Amino acid sequence: MSQKYSTVAWARGSNIYEVNIRQYTTEGTFAAFSKHLPRLKDMGVDILWLMPITPISIKERLGSLGSYYACSSYTSINPEFGNIHDFKNLVNQAHALGFKLIIDWVANHTGWDHHWTTEHPEWYVKDIDGNFTERNGWQDVIDLDYDNAAMRNAMIDAMKLWVIECKIDGFRCDMAHLVPLDFWIEARQQCDTLKPLFWLAECEDPAYHNAYDASYAWNWMHITEKHAKGEASLNDVRNVLHNYTQYPEGAIKLFFTTNHDENSWNGTEYEKYGKRAKAWAVFTATWQGMPLVYSGQEMSNRKRLQFFHKDSIEWTGLPILHDFYQTLLQLRKDNKAISEGETFILPGQSGDQLMSYIRKKENDVVLVLLNLSNDDRIKITVDNPWFIGQFRNVFSGLRFAFNGPETFELQAGEYVVYEKLL
Numbered sequence: 001m002s003q004k005y006s007t008v009a010w011a012r013g014s015n016i017y018e019v020n021i022r023q024y025t026t027e028g029t030f031a032a033f034s035k036h037l038p039r040l041k042d043m044g045v046d047i048l049w050l051m052p053i054t055p056i057s058i059k060e061r062l063g064s065l066g067s068y069y070a071c072s073s074y075t076s077i078n079p080e081f082g083n084i085h086d087f088k089n090l091v092n093q094a095h096a097l098g099f100k101l102i103i104d105w106v107a108n109h110t111g112w113d114h115h116w117t118t119e120h121p122e123w124y125v126k127d128i129d130g131n132f133t134e135r136n137g138w139q140d141v142i143d144l145d146y147d148n149a150a151m152r153n154a155m156i157d158a159m160k161l162w163v164i165e166c167k168i169d170g171f172r173c174d175m176a177h178l179v180p181l182d183f184w185i186e187a188r189q190q191c192d193t194l195k196p197l198f199w200l201a202e203c204e205d206p207a208y209h210n211a212y213d214a215s216y217a218w219n220w221m222h223i224t225e226k227h228a229k230g231e232a233s234l235n236d237v238r239n240v241l242h243n244y245t246q247y248p249e250g251a252i253k254l255f256f257t258t259n260h261d262e263n264s265w266n267g268t269e270y271e272k273y274g275k276r277a278k279a280w281a282v283f284t285a286t287w288q289g290m291p292l293v294y295s296g297q298e299m300s301n302r303k304r305l306q307f308f309h310k311d312s313i314e315w316t317g318l319p320i321l322h323d324f325y326q327t328l329l330q331l332r333k334d335n336k337a338i339s340e341g342e343t344f345i346l347p348g349q350s351g352d353q354l355m356s357y358i359r360k361k362e363n364d365v366v367l368v369l370l371n372l373s374n375d376d377r378i379k380i381t382v383d384n385p386w387f388i389g390q391f392r393n394v395f396s397g398l399r400f401a402f403n404g405p406e407t408f409e410l411q412a413g414e415y416v417v418y419e420k421l422l
Contacts, residue, residue, distance in 0.1 A: 004185070004209070004210045004211065005188065005192070005199075005211070005213065006250070007198070007213040007214075007250065007252065008170075008196040008197065008198055008213075010046075010100060010198075011047070011100075011170075011198045011213060011214075011252075011290075012339065012340075013332060013333070013338070013339030013340065014046035014047055014100075014290065014332075015044070015045060015046050015047065015285070015290060015291050015292070015293065015329055015332065016046070016047045016048075016049050016102075016200070016254065016290060016291070016292045016293070017040060017045040017047065017048055017049065017292075017293050017294075017295075018049045018051065018259055018260065018292060018293070018294045018295060019033060019048055019049065019050045019051065019295055020051055020260055020294075020295040020296075020305065020313075021033055021050060021051065021053070021081050022051075022065065022068070022080065022081075022310065023295065023296075023305045023306075023310070023311055023312055023313055024036070024295055024312075024313060025312065025313075025315075026312050028080060028081065028310065028312070029080075029081050029082045029086065030081050030082045030086040030087055030089070030090040031082060031086055031089070031090075033090070034089070034090050034093050034094075037093055037094060037097055037099070038097070039318075039319075039322070040099075041097045041098065041099070042322075042326065043298060043322055043325050043326045043329065044325065044326050044328075044329030044330050044332075044333065045099065045293070045329065046099065046100065046329075047099065047100045047101070047102060047169070047170075047198065048094055048099050048100070048101045048102070049101075049102050049103075049104065049172050049200070049292075050101065050102070050103050050104060051068050051104050051260060052068040052069060052071060052078075052103070052104040052105075052106055052174075053077055053078055053081060053087060053103055053104075054068075054071040054072070054073055054074060054075075054076060054077070054078060054106075055071060055072045055073050055076050055077070055078045055079065056068065056070055056071065056072060056078060056111065057070045057071065057072040057110070057111020057112050057113045057114060057140070058072070058111075058113055059111065059112035059113040060111070060112045060139060060140045061111075061140060061308075062139070062140045062308045063306070063307070063308020063309050064308065064309050064310070065080070065308055065309055065310060066111075066140065066308060067140055067141075067307065067308060068104070069104075069106050069109075069141065069174060070109075070110070070111035070112075070140045070141045071106060071110055071111055071114060072110070072111050072113055072114050072115065073114065073115055074110075074155070074158035074159075075158050075161055084165075084166075087166060088165075088166055088167075091166055091167055091168065092167075095167070100169040100170070100198065101168055101169055102168060102169055102170035102171055102172055102198060102200065103162060103168050103171060103172070104171075104172050104173075104174060105159060105171045105172065105173045105174065106174040106175075107144070107155055107173060107174070107176075107179045107183070108143065108144065108174070108175050108178040108179050109134060109138070109141035109142055109143050109144060110141060110142060110144065111140065111141060111142075112132070112140070112141070112142055116151075116154075117132065117142070120150070120151065120154075122145075122148065123144060123145055123148050123150065123151035123154075124142055124143065124144055124145055125142070125143040125144065125145045136178070146179060146180050146183055152183055152186070155183075155187070156186065156187050156190050156191070159171065159187060159191055160190060160191055160194060163191055163194045163195060163197065164194060168197075169195075169197060169198060170197040170198030170199055170200070171191075171197065171198075171199055171200070172200040172202065173199070173200065173201050173202060173212075174202055175202055175203070176201035176202055176203040176208055176212070176215075177201070177202075177203035177204075177205050177208060181207060181208055181210060181211060184199075184201075184208065184211035184212065185210060185211045187211075188211050188212075198213055198214075199211065199212045199213050199214070200212065200213065200214045200215070200254060201214070201215045201216070202215075202216050203215055203216060204216060204217075204218050204219055206246075206247045206248060206251070209247060209248045209250075209251040210248075213250075213251075213252055214251075214252035214253070214254050214290055215251065215252075215253060215254065216253075216254050216256075217244070217253045217254055217255045217256070217289065219240045219243070220237070220240050220241065220244070220253070220255060221255075221256060221257070221262070223236050223237050223240050224237055224257075224273070224280055225266075225272050225273070227372065228272060228273045228274065228276060233351075233352050234351060234352050234353075234354075234355060234372065235351065235352070237355070238345065241287070244289075252289060252290050253288075253289040253290070254289065254290050254291075254292055255283070255284035255287060255289050255290065255291055255292065256284060256291070256292035256293075256294065257269040257272070257273065257277060257280050257281050257284060257297075258272075258294050258297065259292060259294050260294065260295075260305075260307075262294075263294060263301075263304055263305055264304055264305055264306065264307040265304075265307070267304060268301060268302055268303065268304060269281070269297070270300075270302055271304075274374070274413070275374070275412055275413035276371075276372050276373075276412075276413045277413075278321075278324065278413065278415060279355075279370040279371065279372055279413050279414070279415040280370075280372070281297075281324075281325075281328070282328065282368065282370060282415040282417060283355060283368070283370060285325075285328035285329065285331070285332060285338075286328070286331070286332075286338055286359065286366065286368045286417065287343070287357075288341075288343060288359075291328070291329075291332075293325060295313060296313040297321065297325075298319035298320075298321045298322050298324075298325050299313065299314070299315060299316070299319045299320065299321070300319075300320050300321050301313060301314075324395075327394055327395055331366070331394055331417070331419065335364050335366055335419055336361040336362060336364045337359040337360050337361045337364035337365055337366045337419075338359060338366055339361075340361050341359040341360050341361035341364065341366070342359070342360055342361070343357055343358075343359050344357060344358045344359075344360070344384070344386070345357045346358065346380070346382060346384065352373070353371060353372065353373035353375055353378050354369065354370065354371055354372065354373075354378060354380055354410070355368075355370040355372055356368065356369045356370070356380055356382070358382075358384055358386050358387060360386050363420070363422055364419075364420065364422075365386050365387070365389075365391075365419070365420035366417065366418065366419050366420070367382065367387055367391070367416075367417070367418040367419075368415075368416070368417050369382075369408055369410060369415070369416040369417075370410075370414075370415050370416075371410035371411065371412060371413060371414045371415070372413075373412060374412045374413075375412055376411045376412050377409055377410075377411065378409065378410050378411075379407055379408065379409045379410075380407070380408055380410070381405050381406065381407045381408075382402075382405065382406050382407075382408065383404070383405040383406075387402055387406070387418075388402055388403060388404070389401070389402065389420055389421070390420070390421040391418040391419065391420050391421060392418065392419055392421055393416065393417070393418055394417045394418070394419055395415075395417065399421065400418070
């Protein structure tokens with residue numbers, strides 16, 4: 001089974017960078033963030049995803065600033081970030097540098113004082129007493145009623161507005177599985193007539209690839225976290241990856257070691273993975289799928305950013321992991337084995353310590369060795385016909401000739417990536 005839509009060409013083999021405008025700079029504005037665009041371009045970022053840019057409800061607001069995901073309008077700009085002209089300027093600057101830009105879309109619910117609550121209260125789900133309600137335990141939002149055709153049309157019109165007026169390139173759709181799939185199919189049909197867009201779903205339901213290009217690899221992230229705690233094996237991780245191969249042909253999985261939810265509520269990638277955080281980041285960029293980098297990961301950010309309050313990322317000079325991510329993201333651009341190759345998992349002598357695989361497409365070959373344990377001096381012998389010839393260590397730049405079985409020794413958390421020289 002193939003997914004219903006073909007993914008826009010520029011999204012194939014690309015990567016996503018999630019932008020938390022509130023916390024990105026001390027100013028917390030579009031204009032202040034735009035100063036980081038040249039650095040992100042140099043790092044190799046392709047697609048910028050902005051967390052919701054719409055105004056935030058005041059009623060039932062959590063914390064001092066509230067949640068981005070409790071909007072009071074689908075067609076206005078959060079004044080904390082600037083105005084519509086500032087946003088258009090950001091999109092234009094991003095496009096001029098070669099980025100694509102997608103926005104977060106929260107279709108399941110609104111904040112308590114969204115203007116629809118007074119203009120069209122019939123567009124909302126009600127409890128048995130006729131009051132606005134919410135079905136997932138979130139106190140600052142109320143659910144929309146997708147049995148209402150007029151609401152659906154208004155929602156799609158709002159989405160189209162951002163494409164027409166601001167020239168955005170797609171949507172990341174929050175909790176997509178809470179909204180009926182047939183709505184998303186209709187939304188895509190209408191919005192894609194304006195221009196071909198990229199659609200990312202925050203869900204793990206394969207059926208949603210009837211409307212979406214990409215979906216979250218939540219299950220992968222959760223099982224890798226369990227592995228780090230000693231509660232799951234790497235074989236469990238491989239089983240999740242195998243399940244992803246059963247998705248519709250063309251479906252893209254989004255891999256990440258952190259994002260806005262994970263960082264704020266469950267801890268940084270260093271809290272979750274310890275010394276294995278960078279090795280898992282290498283995985284996200286070298287496995288089949290699409291990698292996500294969250295705001296501040298390139299700084300090796302070690303703090304949980306507060307969700308409902310101002311809590312700026314502490315930038316200090318050129319981010320310490322700039323070159324690390326630049327190397328990985330450039331490899332994806334240069335090497336077909338990463339963007340569209342087949343994958344062979346190596347038989348390892350240390351099955352619950354090493355994740356080792358070769359990726360190949362035509363003459364392009366990449367070998368990835370990851371020590372995902374706390375143990376040092378773990379050895380693996382690579383004996384594979386794809387791994388013969390001249391290779392380059394992508395991080396050190398050193399070149400080697402491999403002519404047969406080669407044994408490698410990795411320390412705890414160490415990662416090794418070789419690409420074949422043509």
